[in-house]
Amino acid sequence: MEAGELSGTVTLHLDTAQNQPHRAEIAKLMTRIHRRRRGVGTALMLEAERIARDGGRTQLTPETATEDGAGPFYEKLGFIEAGVTR
Ligand SMILES: CC(C)(COP(=O)(O)OP(=O)(O)OC[C@H]1O[C@@H](n2cnc3c(N)ncnc32)[C@H](O)[C@@H]1OP(=O)(O)O)[C@@H](O)C(=O)NCCC(=O)NCCS
Structure with missing residues (x-):
């Protein structure tokens, strides 16, 4: 929140399948357009990673579009592309 306005939001899914207790997923990450490129x-993501790590999760998976998606953003954070789904 900034000046009473929501700057961004992230949804972290921890409710994974019973046989995947090591996983967590970034379901939605969004920064308000006029607040972008300011570290929001x-x-x-750092807070989502902290919560996932504290919950014992060792694999955190975001998904993004191949065109005009957030690939460069996630790569800067150290994520590695694992494949393309169609
Ligand atoms: C992706 C998104 C969440 C990034 O939010 P943000 O608050 O602007 O991110 P940050 O300011 O922390 O950016 C950190 C770095 O990521 C990279 N980055 C961010 N947006 C980028 C873009 N559009 N193109 C290239 N690199 C980008 C840059 O290296 C940036 O550092 P810099 O500004 O010093 O160059 C935002 O652009 C967004 O809401 N996009 C639409 C929704 C979306 O694609 N969500 C992710 C998939 S669910």
Whole structure:
């Protein structure tokens, strides 16, 4: 929140299948358009990572579009592309 306005949001899914207790997923990450490129997305991801790690999760998976998606953003955070789904 900034000046009473939501700057961004992230949804972290921890409710994974019983046989995948090591996994967590970034379901949605969004920074308000006029607040982008000021570190909001990074702060949200670092907090999501902290919560996932504290919950014992060792694999965190975001998904994004191949065209005009958030690939460069996630790569800067150290994520590695694992494949393309169609
Ligand atoms: C992706 C998104 C969440 C990034 O949020 P943000 O608050 O602007 O991110 P940050 O300011 O923390 O950016 C950190 C770095 O990521 C990279 N980055 C962020 N947006 C980028 C873009 N559009 N193109 C290339 N690199 C980008 C940059 O290296 C940036 O550092 P810099 O500004 O010093 O160059 C935001 O652009 C967004 O809401 N996009 C639409 C929704 C979306 O694609 N969500 C993710 C998939 S669910």
